[in-house]
Amino acid sequence: MIVDRGLIAAALPDYEFGEPIGSGPHGVVLAARHRKSGVVCAVKVLTAPESGAFLAAPDHPHVVRVVASAARDGLGLVVSEFVSGGSLTDRGNSAPETVCAWGLAAASALEAAHRVGVVHGGIKPTNLLLDAERALKVGDFGFAVLDAGAHGSPVAPVAHEPTARYVAPERVLGAAPDAPGDIYSLAVVLHDLLPADAQPMPHVAALLLRMLDDDPLERPSAGECVAELAAAAARDLGPDWPWRSAVPLRVAAATGAEAARAQPRLPGFGWLGVPARSGGSAAPPAVATSAGPHAAGAAGKPAAAGAAGKLAAAGAAGLPAAAGAAGSGGVAVMAGPSGAVVVSGPARGAVGARRAWVAVAAVVALGLGAVGTGVVVLGAPSQAPAPAVALAMPEEAGALAVHHGAPGTPTRLAYAPSTDRVAFVDATGSLYVWTPNQVWAPGKADAVGPIRAPGTFGDVRFDDxxxxxxxxxxxGTVRVWSADTGKQVGAALPGLGPNPTALAETGQGGYLAVADATGIRISRNGTFVAMAPGVQVTARGLAFSPDGKLLASAGPGGVQLWDVETGALRTRLTGATGNSPVAFSVDGTHLAAASGKNTVRAWDVGTGHPVGPDLSVGILSSNSAIAFNDRGDQLVTAVGTTITRWEPTTGATVGEPLILGNGATSATLNSDATRVAVAFDDGTIRVHAMF
Structure with a gap:
């Protein structure tokens, strides 16, 4: 395809374009960069007029986000986030834990799409992408519409095309793309990724066989796949399998009626493997092996192929047994580092009153509350005790990850801008660096530390x-520490006054700004010099603009913007108060700050005037957190026990607020406001997702 760059540039003037980074039957993909924010994107240049269907992609953490689109002279242009980690092509023989994590992420993305009537229609390894953290994202939503032809009639794939392997049998016969077809395609992908010599995984294999059923109506829904795969992997691989996968997961927990519809239905077993109350066998049905996933098995059903056949053939010997008995309320037990953690629920589906974004661990733990009778130990068979890892505790439901620290309240939280790390000072005064998504094994610390220094720590930040x-x-010093080892890097930088309250850092020119009892100081040529003498700053009330040219300060005198080079006061924000941290948008054009005791507002940096209404967020303090998303069109606030997404120019909330349990004391957001780390007075730090 010949690309007319002039035509593309005219249609998308806010972007500058690089070289092609991919191609396909519908067009090419160009690298691009947003001129104002500098964010790298991918731009699909399509020849089909139906390219607008890409905008049907759901807003979900495991879906490649579409940020803009345009049409010009027969071309469709779709701007999406750039996913840098490649695809699942040539990722065969991956560890079973990794494959299950990828499958769970993809199923969750499909559930979000199917729920709003969107069908992918082209699930295959090349459309399953990995970001820099190895999180999976489903790309190319909308090709189902493109493949349907001009009049809505599907185009049957040719048998020798590479993608035909992933197409459901009914589509080969002419049926239109639908949700069950997506499930079939995902099962084939997962089957191909599993190693041929994988350990027996009878529960996972049984689910794959159901996903490959010849009858589309017999295949599980995407929501059922999420719940069943989480439970099956926990039974086959042990309850700590998400940690060992090292794959970031952000999965929705089904609640209420959704949970009832999403119960795993292993042959002869009740929910999550509890023996059925009457009838049924303890073993999965016999399955045949064949050369491919399309081959027919017993009773006309697709047989397991390759690894899946080997896994399913393990039979009853690999099935964990139910242990003990329970009262009528239903109790489930999961091994934990301090003994058994009990999760109970009086009735089926009683797992909460709302939908919450949770890690796969919480999907399993929350679901355990819906067991009817009996007790299940998630893990290996009884002769091999489950690893001592608690994936989720009742009061932590909804958290992506949890760090259990010293009793007391952690303070001075900071989220790394480009990696999934959280720094904090615990109740003993020691500094730690925690990586929530790292592989964690029993007996191994999940954080670097303790890190100690003379005196006590003031503010904590990550170097950009x-x-x-x-x-x-x-x-009176600033120190730099390695996040990997906890060791000090270089000598301490002296020159601070007493009682430092706030710290800001930028990679642009290597500036450090510190507020202490004497005012604001800034580092120049390796030493601190006075920049704004006498200006008092709220704890954590300093922030550099993204280009490093402005410094915002919040304090009793309001919110002020300073020129970093000259130290001159640039402007004061009209009506801003200084009782909370401040945050710049990614392009540096807006600043969010407190506008009252319990309100936040956005201001235009150039004029100092507000650009939206007051947002009622609750009582603000230096422990609150404020951040813009990576597009600058949403603002996330973490105040008290409530985390909320806002449209700052209209004051409208986006989605439902995330309500935390009692004991939340302080919070910090990552650079694009997709994750929040919250400290609790029991010594835990919990990471939640905000989408």
Missing amino acids: TDGSVVTTGTD
Whole structure:
């Protein structure tokens, strides 16, 4: 396809374009960069007029996000986030834990799409992409519409095309793309990724066989796949399998009636493997092996192929047994580092009053509350005890990950800008660096630390360029620490006054700004000099603009913007108060700050005037967190026990607020406001997702 760059540039003037990074039957993909924000994107240039169907892609953490589209002279242009980790092509023989995590992410994305009537129609390895953290994202939503032809009639794939392997049998016969077809395609992908010599996984294999059923009506829904795959993997691989996968997961927990519809239905077993109350066998049905997933098995059903056949053939010997008995309320037990953690629920589906974004661990733990009778130990068979890892505790339901620290309240939280790391000072005064998504094994610390320094720590921040941790201290110094080892990097930088309250750092020119009892100081040529003497700053009330040219300060005198080079006061934000941290948008054009005791607002940086109404967020403090998303069109606030997404120019909320349990004391958001780390007074730090 010949690309007319002039035509594309005229249609998308806000972007500058690079070289082609991919191609396909419908067009090419160009690298692009947003001129104002600098964000790297991918632009699909399509020849089909139906390209607008791409905008049907759901807003979901495991779906490649579409940010803009345009049409010009017969071309469809779709701008999406750039996913840098490649695809699942040539990722065969991956660890079973990794494959299950990828499958769970893809099924969750499909559930979100199917729920609003969107069908993918082209699930295959090349459309399953990995980001820099190895999180899976489903790309190319909308090709189902493109493949349907101009009059809505589907185009049957040719048998020798590489993608035909992933097409459901009914589509080969002419049926239109539908949700069951997506499920079939996903099962083939997962089957191909599993290693041929994988350990016996009878529960996972049984689910794959159901997903490959010749009858589309007999295949599980995407929501059922989420719940069943989480439970099956926990039974076959042990309850700590998500940690061992090292794959970030953001999966929705089904609640209420959804949970009832999403119960795993293993042959001869009740929910989550509890023996059925009457009838049924303890073993999965016999399955045949064949050369491919399309081959027919017993009773006309598709037989397991390759790895799946080997896994399913393990039979009853690999099935974990139910243990003990329970009262009529239903109790489920999961092994934990401090003994058994009990999760109970009086009735089926009683797992909460709303939908919450949770890690796969919480999907399993929440679902356990719906067991009718009996007790299930998630893990290996009784002769091999489950690893001592608690994936989720009742009060932590909804968290992507949880760090259990010293009793007391952690303070001074900071989220790394480009990696999934959280720095904090625990109740003992020691600094730690926690990586929520790292592989964690029993007996192994999940955080780097304790890190100690003379005096006590003041503010804590991450370096924007190398991810190291920067701290202030009551000894009048700034120190830099390796986030990987906890060791100090270089010598301490002296020159601070007493009682440092706030710290800001930028990779642009290597500036550090610190507020102490004498005012604001900034580092120049390796030493601190006075920039704004006498200006008092709220704890954590400093922030550099993204280009490093402005410094915002919040304090008793309101919110002020300073020129970093000259130290001159640039402007004051009209009506802004200084009782909370401040945050710039990614392009530096807007600043969010407190506008009252319990309100937040956005301001235009150039004029100092507000650009939207007051947002009622609750009582603000230095422990609150404020951040824009990576497009600058949404603002996330974490105040008290409530985390909310807003449209700052209209004051409208986006989605339902995330309500945390009692004991939340402080919070910090990552750079694109998709994750929040919250400290609780029991010594835990919990990471939640905001989408």
